[in-house]
Amino acid sequence: FRTPEEIEQETQAQFRAERDKLLVEADIEINKLVDLGLDSTEWRVYRQELRDSTLTWVLPSKPEGAE
Numbered sequence: 001f002r003t004p005e006e007i008e009q010e011t012q013a014q015f016r017a018e019r020d021k022l023l024v025e026a027d028i029e030i031n032k033l034v035d036l037g038l039d040s041t042e043w044r045v046y047r048q049e050l051r052d053s054t055l056t057w058v059l060p061s062k063p064e065g066a067e
Contacts, residue, residue, distance in 0.1 A: 015057060022059065023050050 002010075026047040033040040042063035049060035 019050055019053055019059065023047060026050060
């Protein structure tokens, strides 16, 4: 039997794992854009929204045109 606190901790850990994966992806996309001399603003905003997502526990949408 798991307590509600344990369930919440597990849910938050799963959320953070998914968010961390998306942060790595965002970093790669930003680096690609910078290397090509293109504007990385949308991806930088998305990356910050990912970092802030533990305040709301909602993942932001990827920038337009992203997979």
